Amino acid sequence: MLEVTGLQAGYGLSQVLFDMHLKIEEGQVVSLIGRNGMGKTTTVKSIMGLLKPNAGSVRIHGREMRGADPFRIAQAGLGLVPEGRRAFGSLSVRENLLATARQGKAGKWDLKRIYGLFPRLEERQDQLSKTLSGGEQQMLVVGRALMTNPNLLILDEATEGLAPIIRETIWSCLATLKSEGETILVIDKNLKEMARVVDCHHIIEKGRQVWQGTPAELANRPEISERYLGV
Numbered sequence: 001m002l003e004v005t006g007l008q009a010g011y012g013l014s015q016v017l018f019d020m021h022l023k024i025e026e027g028q029v030v031s032l033i034g035r036n037g038m039g040k041t042t043t044v045k046s047i048m049g050l051l052k053p054n055a056g057s058v059r060i061h062g063r064e065m066r067g068a069d070p071f072r073i074a075q076a077g078l079g080l081v082p083e084g085r086r087a088f089g090s091l092s093v094r095e096n097l098l099a100t101a102r103q104g105k106a107g108k109w110d111l112k113r114i115y116g117l118f119p120r121l122e123e124r125q126d127q128l129s130k131t132l133s134g135g136e137q138q139m140l141v142v143g144r145a146l147m148t149n150p151n152l153l154i155l156d157e158a159t160e161g162l163a164p165i166i167r168e169t170i171w172s173c174l175a176t177l178k179s180e181g182e183t184i185l186v187i188d189k190n191l192k193e194m195a196r197v198v199d200c201h202h203i204i205e206k207g208r209q210v211w212q213g214t215p216a217e218l219a220n221r222p223e224i225s226e227r228y229l230g231v
């Protein structure tokens with residue numbers, strides 16, 4: 001469903017991605033992991049069209065989409081939960097969710113199902129989103145991305161800075177989404193929690209994909225974790 005090959009990108013004269021590769025099949029949950037500043041968010045921005053790559057290929061459902069405008073990438077079915085929480089603060093929870101509902105696309109995600117996944121959002125549906133707790137806001141941005149009925153949901157550090165119990169809610173939500181056959185790319189630092197849902201890890205080091213394998217394979221290669229993840 002998504003295939004990234006030989007991707008190069010950067011900011012002005014500073015090149016960040018030198019040779020990124022990433023392949024995600026339908027129904028797979030795939031991770032992108034690596035130390036701080038190695039290019040994970042830059043990879044996501046390049047895939048989403050928020051940053052124009054200099055070389056390489058981004059194929060979505062077999063179609064070359066490198067450098068396409070972000071709205072075209074979203075139309076092709078990619079939904080992003082960006083790093084840092086950004087709900088529309090002056091809208092209620094319900095309005096936030098309805099704002100991203102994909103017009104005219106009969107998808108499986110609607111308000112009712114989002115509230116089923118996150119009952120807390122239903123309880124607070126009339127509350128302005130800027131008054132939500134950090135964890136509730138994170139549930140809201142995940143819900144908002146699902147309302148676009150994406151074929152591929154991308155989560156960039158979705159559990160960063162959250163209390164353990166809220167993190168657990170997000171991971172359980174991902175496990176539910178996986179069991180329902182959703183395709184997900186997750187960027188996170190919690191290897192233990194990721195092992196529950198991830199089919200394949202991709203490790204990035206200085207803008208290059210340097211290793212890929214299952215969580216079990218990674219657990220059997222402590223030298224890889226030590227070298228590239230510093231754990």
Ligand SMILES: Nc1ncnc2c1ncn2[C@@H]1O[C@H](COP(=O)(O)OP(=O)(O)OP(=O)(O)O)[C@@H](O)[C@H]1O
Nearest residue numbers: 011014016034035036037038039040041042043083
């Ligand atoms: N807007 C920008 N302008 C210039 N350099 C940037 C910009 N955004 C990121 N960088 C640089 O690009 C490199 C990769 O950053 P990126 O955010 O992709 O890393 P990351 O792997 O997602 O890191 P983290 O885990 O810390 O979020 C870093 O050296 C960073 O300083």
